[in-house]
Each structure stands twice: as structure tokens, then as C-alpha cells.
Amino acid sequence: MINIAILGYGTVGSGVYEVLKKNAESIKRKTGRDVVIKKILDIRDFPDHEEKHIFTKDFSEILNDDDIKIVVEVMGGVSPAYSYTKAALLQKKHVVTSNKELVATHGAELLKIAKDNNVNYLFEASVGGGIPIIRPLNQCLAANEITSIMGILNGTTNYILTKMIKEGKSFGEALKRAQEKGYAERNPDADVLGHDTCRKIAILSSLVYGKQVDYNLIYTEGINNITKEDILYAESLDSVIKLIGFSELKDKKVFARVSPMLIPSSNPLASVDGVFNAILVKGDSIGDCMFYGKGAGKYPTASAVAADIIDIIKNIDKNMKFYWEDGSADYVVDIKDSFSTFLIRVKEGAREKAKELFGDVEFIHARGVKGEVAFFLPSVNEGELIKKLSQLEGFISKIRMAE
Amino acid sequence: MINIAILGYGTVGSGVYEVLKKNAESIKRKTGRDVVIKKILDIRDFPDHEEKHIFTKDFSEILNDDDIKIVVEVMGGVSPAYSYTKAALLQKKHVVTSNKELVATHGAELLKIAKDNNVNYLFEASVGGGIPIIRPLNQCLAANEITSIMGILNGTTNYILTKMIKEGKSFGEALKRAQEKGYAERNPDADVLGHDTCRKIAILSSLVYGKQVDYNLIYTEGINNITKEDILYAESLDSVIKLIGFSELKDKKVFARVSPMLIPSSNPLASVDGVFNAILVKGDSIGDCMFYGKGAGKYPTASAVAADIIDIIKNIDKNMKFYWEDGSADYVVDIKDSFSTFLIRVKEGAREKAKELFGDVEFIHARGVKGEVAFFLPSVNEGELIKKLSQLEGFISKIRMAE
Numbered sequence: 001m002i003n004i005a006i007l008g009y010g011t012v013g014s015g016v017y018e019v020l021k022k023n024a025e026s027i028k029r030k031t032g033r034d035v036v037i038k039k040i041l042d043i044r045d046f047p048d049h050e051e052k053h054i055f056t057k058d059f060s061e062i063l064n065d066d067d068i069k070i071v072v073e074v075m076g077g078v079s080p081a082y083s084y085t086k087a088a089l090l091q092k093k094h095v096v097t098s099n100k101e102l103v104a105t106h107g108a109e110l111l112k113i114a115k116d117n118n119v120n121y122l123f124e125a126s127v128g129g130g131i132p133i134i135r136p137l138n139q140c141l142a143a144n145e146i147t148s149i150m151g152i153l154n155g156t157t158n159y160i161l162t163k164m165i166k167e168g169k170s171f172g173e174a175l176k177r178a179q180e181k182g183y184a185e186r187n188p189d190a191d192v193l194g195h196d197t198c199r200k201i202a203i204l205s206s207l208v209y210g211k212q213v214d215y216n217l218i219y220t221e222g223i224n225n226i227t228k229e230d231i232l233y234a235e236s237l238d239s240v241i242k243l244i245g246f247s248e249l250k251d252k253k254v255f256a257r258v259s260p261m262l263i264p265s266s267n268p269l270a271s272v273d274g275v276f277n278a279i280l281v282k283g284d285s286i287g288d289c290m291f292y293g294k295g296a297g298k299y300p301t302a303s304a305v306a307a308d309i310i311d312i313i314k315n316i317d318k319n320m321k322f323y324w325e326d327g328s329a330d331y332v333v334d335i336k337d338s339f340s341t342f343l344i345r346v347k348e349g350a351r352e353k354a355k356e357l358f359g360d361v362e363f364i365h366a367r368g369v370k371g372e373v374a375f376f377l378p379s380v381n382e383g384e385l386i387k388k389l390s391q392l393e394g395f396i397s398k399i400r401m402a403e
Numbered sequence: 404m405i406n407i408a409i410l411g412y413g414t415v416g417s418g419v420y421e422v423l424k425k426n427a428e429s430i431k432r433k434t435g436r437d438v439v440i441k442k443i444l445d446i447r448d449f450p451d452h453e454e455k456h457i458f459t460k461d462f463s464e465i466l467n468d469d470d471i472k473i474v475v476e477v478m479g480g481v482s483p484a485y486s487y488t489k490a491a492l493l494q495k496k497h498v499v500t501s502n503k504e505l506v507a508t509h510g511a512e513l514l515k516i517a518k519d520n521n522v523n524y525l526f527e528a529s530v531g532g533g534i535p536i537i538r539p540l541n542q543c544l545a546a547n548e549i550t551s552i553m554g555i556l557n558g559t560t561n562y563i564l565t566k567m568i569k570e571g572k573s574f575g576e577a578l579k580r581a582q583e584k585g586y587a588e589r590n591p592d593a594d595v596l597g598h599d600t601c602r603k604i605a606i607l608s609s610l611v612y613g614k615q616v617d618y619n620l621i622y623t624e625g626i627n628n629i630t631k632e633d634i635l636y637a638e639s640l641d642s643v644i645k646l647i648g649f650s651e652l653k654d655k656k657v658f659a660r661v662s663p664m665l666i667p668s669s670n671p672l673a674s675v676d677g678v679f680n681a682i683l684v685k686g687d688s689i690g691d692c693m694f695y696g697k698g699a700g701k702y703p704t705a706s707a708v709a710a711d712i713i714d715i716i717k718n719i720d721k722n723m724k725f726y727w728e729d730g731s732a733d734y735v736v737d738i739k740d741s742f743s744t745f746l747i748r749v750k751e752g753a754r755e756k757a758k759e760l761f762g763d764v765e766f767i768h769a770r771g772v773k774g775e776v777a778f779f780l781p782s783v784n785e786g787e788l789i790k791k792l793s794q795l796e797g798f799i800s801k802i803r804m805a806e
Contacts (some may be wrong), residue, residue, distance in 0.1 A: 031544045130689040136535035143709030237721035271674040285706035286533040303688035306546030
């Protein structure tokens with residue numbers, strides 16, 4: 001028998017409760033043990049819950065209970081999740097989490113505490129919802145150097161972009177639809193401005209490159225400025241626009257960014273639509289490899305948490321060597337020092353000036369877009385590009401392109 | 404230090420050798436141990452190999468060496484791989500394999516022997532080449548009931564179909580191109596007739612439904628009869644034709660088959676092109692989940708073998724509870740008792756007879772196809788369908804459709 005505690009009884013917490021109950025038999029078959037949910041921490045009351053006696057508002061009841069071996073932290077946010085997690089690990093309890101904010105902020109430290117105390121800190125549910133991604137990536141790693149990651153990591157923005165692409169809706173209309181469907185929050189900033197994607201690409205990059213990638217250092221651009229014209233350019237180029245969390249390891253430095261990108265239809269990420277997520281990784285032995293599924297939702301996320309719980313039960317007496325080290329201040333390269341390929345949109349009248357600044361560029365038109373043209377800049381230094389664009393009267397917008 | 408032996412030094416075997424050497428440092432970091440390749444079994448001589456002294460033609464040198472803890476069987480075929488594997492497991496050696504034929508034929512027995520001897524028999528490389536699929540599926544399983552699997556499991560046939568779809572080539576032309584590129588064998592039957600896909604869907608089904616699925620009982624149809632006209636119908640229906648290994652668990656019985664299918668472009672499998680493989684699974688908690696990557700090739704396959712070796716080193720003293728049971732004779736449902744949705748092609752003149760047999764069906768035309776029409780039959784019993792079709796003069800062909 002293994003006793004566990006759940007911290008936070010919101011959507012994910014109650015999903016974990018249900019999934020563990022429903023699959024009790026299968027879990028026992030896999031692990032040889034019964035899983036008992038001994039305590040649930042929540043500041044709210046649940047007077048009608050079938051197990052209302054196991055609810056508590058006092059974390060110390062969980063922390064000081066030596067029978068509780070695994071703590072499931074699904075509260076979200078850094079505080080008080082950070083101090084609870086740290087205390088539990090120091091008390092030699094394993095911790096499973098879906099909390100991307102906490103893993104992205106304090107991952108290296110918490111993983112080290114887990115290792116020092118011979119327990120595990122697992123976070124499969126923090127990226128890609130139910131998609132098994134963290135463990136397969138870790139598995140790939142020993143026999144592969146992963147050289148880059150490109151991910152559609154946020155279902156809300158992918159839903160909005162899909163509506164814009166397939167139904168010709170504006171950003172505002174598509175956002176409103178996402179809010180009506182419950183896919184976007186009333187305040188959609190964390191999704192729409194790219195912050196959620198940024199936390200997730202930081203976690204994936206930390207894992208595969210082996211050192212903490214500080215998400216504050218990752219250049220992050222949302223989809224809020226994407227217009228119907230951008231969508232029409234994408235169409236003319238047999239591409240679609242996706243919000244991409246990207247990172248690449250070069251000369252032991254990380255080049256990472258979150259931004260909308262033009263993805264050619266031949267790229268497997270191009271057909272990932274609606275609330276689905278997908279992560280494309282490149283390894284030196286394995287080549288391109290993609291993981292696809294629902295990136296959020298009560299049961300997908302809960303089933304990822306449950307998979308971690310099962311893995312811990314199978315390894316209850318040891319640390320699984322699943323960690324990364326601290327990063328240095330210069331580990332993430334400044335966006336100004338990185339190189340990307342761009343599509344630059346300018347007003348018709350800016351052709352001459354564009355040629356003066358960027359050489360003999362070729363102008364293209366998009367079907368249905370009037371009064372402007374666009375041109376490609378392959379692999380340009382972003383710092384220099386920004387300087388030059390500041391001199392380009394008639395500049396409309398720029399968007400990165402996948403190769 | 405862990406001593407291993409490799410059985411078979413062909414493409415995969417030499418790939419495993421190289422990947423283990425190249426990633427020695429990373430493997431040590433992950434496992435805390437040095438991996439030493441102590442013996443390689445092959446009937447051929449390798450007089451110029453840098454470690455020619457470790458080659459042997461005598462399996463007993465490996466079997467009776469108590470220092471060898473892990474045997475990597477990458478010979479292919481059932482004999483002598485079966486007897487070598489069995490002997491090694493009985494001698495309490497772990498075995499890692501890429502041999503789909505052997506796993507599909509004797510999986511349940513070998514997994515049981517491994518369990519009884521407290522060692523492991525792992526086969527990540529047997530399906531989907533380098534794509535991490537076996538372990539993620541196993542991970543999904545405890546918190547999910549997997550209800551169906553649909554996979555593009557053979558790169559050769561997918562390459563051929565992609566050439567037919569994108570370049571309008573005939574089956575024969577596309578096959579010839581695949582042979583020139585080294586993607587198809589001189590005798591392409593195992594791929595083209597669907598046998599390779601059949602072994603792989605049998606392995607996946609055995610794993611996720613928990614009992615051995617006998618591949619001899621799986622209805623198997625190849626792509627050799629697919630014509631340009633079929634491709635044109637697919638186009639008209641905004642679909643593509645893929646060779647699909649399908650299986651579904653219903654009322655504790657397995658419905659499985661290998662056949663070309665019409666896949667609508669909205670399905671993520673539709674955009675899996677060329678030599679790539681992809682496996683789409685449906686779980687009750689997780690929803691749709693897809694794994695995508697190179698399904699074959701020296702280094703992808705070798706890196707999957709290496710991942711298994713690393714997993715075993717981490718669990719060197721225990722069986723990982725990774726197995727399935729024997730199946731019963733009636734576990735796989737006869738194709739005649741299963742239901743599918745079909746597109747039926749008939750000559751123009753057969754319209755009346757078709758209506759007489761199948762009711763008021765609606766006829767469709769495909770752009771570029773003359774002298775014939777087609778109609779849908781949603782969810783029909785396959786046994787009854789075959790009977791009726793035998794009465795339908797002017798019948799051309801039938802193809803299953805994904806929903």
C-alpha cells in the first residue's frame with residue numbers, strides 16, 4: 001500500500017482523484033501496490049465529497065505524516081507550491097507536479113533536493129498535458145544529442161490561429177470564440193502573449209540540454225498582432241502561422257524564443273490544429289521525432305500525473321537520475337545575437353528604401369492583400385535587422401519562418 | 404561496468420556498436436556505469452574491425468559467460484534468434500531486441516520466461532524504429548484504457564503511396580523508385596503485401612490490450628492493388644490513401660486488420676509522408692495521442708536499442724513488469740464478423756444493381772476518372788458485404804475509410 005496526498009483540489013486535482021480511483025486495479029497490476037489517497041489539501045470546503053474526511057487545510061498534517069510517501073502538487077503558481085514542494089522533498093517524500101510555473105522557475109533546485117534526498121520530483125503533466133513527452137525525451141537523450149526543439153505548446157493560441165486560418169476570422173473574433181468555448185480565460189494574456197509557451201519551452205530546453213534555462217531570458221512574442229493579412233501571406237506561401245516555442249543548442253549556448261512563425265505545409269507541425277499540441281525534436285541519431293496530443297484538459301493532465309505516480313511507485317527507493325544543473329547567466333543567448341529567416345511586410349512605396357537597406361530583395365504579393373509587398377531575409381542577425389528596420393519608413397511587420 | 408553481447412553484426416548491430424561507443428560518456432552519466440561490448444556473434448569474419456578479437460561464431464561463449472548481463476539480439480528472423488533468446492533469458496541475462504518477427508511470434512512466452520527469471524525482455528526498436536513508442540504506450544496504460552490504435556508502420560509502403568499521391572506515379576513506377584533509393588528490397592513482398600505492418604500491429608495490440616495477438620489471425624491486405632484511380636477518388640474526398648495497421652478492443656475481443664484506408668486530411672496521420680511512420684492511439688483519459696518519426700534506418704533503430712539497454716542497466720536487478728499474457732484462439736475476431744465503412748467503386752452500368760443490393764446509395768464521381776462511379780457503405784458487416792459484392796457485376800474495388 002502506498003499513501004499519497006494531493007495538494008489542490010481544482011480541475012487537475014479532482015481529475016487525479018478520479019483517475020486514480022477509476023484505474024486502481026490496473027495500477028495495482030502495474031505496481032503490485034494499492035494507492036491510497038490519504039489527504040487532500042485545499043483552502044475550500046467540500047462538504048458533499050464522498051471522502052470529505054480526508055480534506056485538510058493544514059499542510060503540516062501531510063508533511064509530518066510519515067505514511068505519506070508521495071505528494072501530488074497541482075496547486076499551480078509559485079507560492080505556496082514552492083515551499084510545500086521543498087519541505088516535502090526534504091522530508092524524503094516524492095513529489096509529482098503539473099505546475100509549469102514552478103518547474104520553470106525552481107526546477108534545478110528542486111531536482112537537486114530530490115536527488116540529495118534519494119526521492120524523485122517528476123513533472124510529465126507540466127508540458128503537453130497528457131502527451132507523454134518528458135519521459136520519452138529523457139529516454140531519447142542517452143543515445144541522442146537533441147539539437148533542437150520546436151513546439152506548439154499552447155492549445156488556446158493554436159485554437160485561435162486555427163479559427164483565423166480556416167474561417168478567416170480576425171484575432172479578436174477568434175479570441176472571443178475561444179473564450180465562449182472555455183478554451184481561453186477572461187484575461188487571456190498568459191496564453192495569448194506567449195508566456196505559457198515560454199515556461200514550457202524553458203522546461204523542455206532545461207531537460208534536453210541539461211542546464212536550467214531561465215525563462216525570463218527567453219524572447220517572447222505572442223499572437224496578438226497577427227492579422228488577416230499575415231494569414232493571407234502564409235496561404236500564398238503554402239504555409240500556416242503557428243505560435244512556436246523554439247530552442248536550439250549551438251556551441252554550448254541555448255538559442256530560444258517564443259514567436260509566431262510561418263510553417264510550410266510539409267512540416268508535420270503545420271497540420272496540428274485546434275487545441276492540440278505537438279513537439280518536434282531533432283536528435284543526431286533519431287532524426288525528426290514528433291509527439292502529438294491534447295495539451296490540456298482535466299483527464300489528459302490527470303493521466304500524465306498518474307503515470308508519474310506509477311513510475312515513482314516502481315522506483316520508490318531510489319532517485320531516477322532525472323535532473324538538470326543550474327544554468328549560467330550567459331547560457332541563453334540574447335535575441336539580438338541570434339539569426340532567423342524573416343518575411344518582412346512593407347508598404348508599396350517602401351520598395352526602394354528596402355532595396356537600399358537590404359540589397360536586391362525580391363518582392364512578393366499575397367492574394368487578397370493590397371497596397372503592400374513583402375520580401376524574405378534569410379538568416380539575418382536580429383540585432384542588425386531591428387536597427388535597419390527602424391530606418392525603413394513604410395515597414396509593416398516581420399515574421400520568422402521555419403526552414 | 405556492464406558487459407553486453409551483440410548477436411548479429413548487420414546494419415542494426417553495427418549501428419548499436421557505434422551508438423554505444425559514441426554516447427559512452429552520456430550513458431555513464433545516465434546509469435553510473437560503463438558499458439563494455441564484450442562479444443559480438445556473427446557467422447561472417449570482420450578482419451578489419453577495430454575490435455576484431457571480440458567477434459565469435461560460437462553462441463555458447465556468450466551464453467556461458469557469467470560476466471555478460473545483457474544480450475542484444477539484432478539478427479532478425481525466428482531461427483536461431485528464438486532459441487538464443489530463450490537460452491539467454493533462462494541463464495538470467497536480460498535481452499534487448501529489434502526483431503519484430505520474434506516478438507510477434509513468441510512475445511508472450513519470452514516475456515514470461517524473463518519475468519520468471521527476474522530479468523527483462525525489451526523491444527522498443529521492433530516497432531516504429533527510433534520513435535519512442537513501446538515505453539510511452541506502457542506508461543500511458545496504467546492511467547488509460549487504450550481503445551484503439553491506427554498506425555502507419557511501414558516506411559517503404561508509405562514512401563510508395565506518397566510518390567503515387569504527390570507525383571501521380573503508378574504503383575509499379577513508385578515501387579521501382581523506392582527500390583532505386585534503397586527503401587524497398589528487391590523482393591518487396593514483406594512490405595508491399597502488408598506483412599511487416601501486420602507483425603507490428605500485432606506487437607502493439609498485444610502490449611496495449613495485455614494478451615498475445617496472433618498475427619496469423621490478422622486480416623492483411625497490401626497496397627499492390629492501389630491504382631491511380633483510387634488516388635483520384637481520395638483527392639476528390641479531401642483524403643489520402645495510407646496503409647494502416649488498425650486494432651480496436653471491443654467486449655474483450657480484438658478487431659484488427661492491415662489494409663489501405665482513405666484518411667481524411669483532418670486526421671493527423673494524413674500528413675505523414677515519405678518514409679516516416681506514425682502511431683495514433685486513443686485512450687479514455689488522454690484522448691488522441693500520436694507518435695511520429697523515422698520508422699527504420701540504422702541509427703534511429705540503434706538508438707532505440709540503446710535506450711532499452713540504458714533502461715535495463717537502471718533496473719538491472721529486477722523485472723520491470725512489462726509483459727502480456729497468452730491469447731486465446733478466439734481473441735482476434737474474424738474479419739467477416741467485423742464492421743467497416745467502405746468506398747465501393749463500380750462501372751457506370753452497375754448503378755441499378757448496386758441500388759438493388761445496397762439500397763438507395765448516392766453515387767459520386769472523382770475528377771479525372773471516367774466510366775465508373777463510387778458509393779459509400781457506412782459501417783457494414785464485412786462478411787455480408789463480400790457476399791453481396793459477389794453478386795455485383797461491374798464491381799471494381801473496395802477500400803476502407805477512417806472515420
